[in-house]
Amino acid sequence: MSAVCTRGEELILVRGHARTVHGSTCFRQGGGEAVRAARPGVTCSFVKTSRVEWSRSAALWSDKPVTRSNDAGGTAPGRHRLVHRGWLERSVRDHAAMTLMDTLARVEADLAAGRIPMARQRLRGLVASFPQDLSLRRRLGEVYRLYGEPAEAGRWMYLEADRDPAETYAFEERYSTPLRRMRALAWRGPESLAGTAFAAQQLAAVQKAGSDHVGRPVAWAAIPLDRNGEPEDDRNSVADRLVGAGVAVVVLGFFAIWVVGFITFARWLWP
Structure with missing residues (x-):
């Protein structure tokens, strides 16, 4: 299938609708396909794509009808929107920020009402969604401190320069091997995204220790099994073995x- 576009733009499909601007004429096709136009007046083809195809034009509503062809060769009028890359990226960031702020407000309300387990659960979800936000890790560590759990408080304060040495020791005792610590820190991405030099140094040190432990480089996104072929988190501690x-x-x-x-x-x- 093809279509003639009057502008040399690369259009985007949002929810299965071809978007247009200034009276461009293009097909409507299923979701996950995009329309490309190399220059004005050329014939464009629908391109299967698993990623988003962006336009260089500004986001606006087309006041002119869009001609959409069908399989039988007919056309149908419609009015659609062209989405600009920067506009959509800003929208996504704004939505994420609003979600973060709303959840943090709920956390504070839970803490004020004494609902500490609920606050902890919300913060765990936020840390999973925003693993590079050190302020969320700090807040979660503070909540665990309210629980009287120094090991978990030390876990989430591990990347902070003002961490409590006793809590850090408790964390390192509970997660006694480098791979367990890597998995417990739940970091994603390179250490350079940590935001502070201290956090980056700590992450690099833990990753290096994990790599030395297995004898090859270890990435945060693919923490391997331990030397015995078992998941590191499932290994029994000394206390568990003594109980057994x-x-x-x-x-x-x-x-x-x-x-x-x-x-x-x-x-x-x-x-």
Whole structure:
């Protein structure tokens, strides 16, 4: 399929509608396809694309009808909007900022009302969505401090220069290997996006330790399994192993008592 465009623009499809400006004439095609025009008056083809195709024109409503062809060769009038790249990018950023501010307001309301678990849950969601925002990590660490959980407070304050040494120690004890710490920090992207020199240094140090641990470079987006072929987070800690050993000793003790009792009863029954 093709269409004649009167401007040398690269148009965008939003929700399956071809957008136009200044009376350009183009097809309407399904979502995920875009219209290209190299120069005015050329024949444009619909191009399958998995990414967004942008226009250099400003975002505005076309006052003239847009002629949309169909498979039978007919046309249908319509009025659509051309979306400019900068406009849409700003819209996305504004929406994300509004969502962030709204959720933070809800967090503060939850804390004021004593709903600490709900505030923690909201902050965990924000950190997952905005992992490079150090202020969110700090706020989450403060909430865990209210819980009296120094290891988790140290986890989310780990990239802060004014972190509490006791909380940092508790975090490093709970997440005792470099790969576990990498996974616990839940960072995404290069360390240079950390925002502060201290945070970047900490992230680089943890990543280097993780790479040394497995003997090859480790990326934040692909933290590998440990040397035993198990997920690092699923490995038992020393305390867990001690508890398991204690349970085994108790079970063996009960079994031994049962055996001794059975032998004693048998000797009494058959002297």
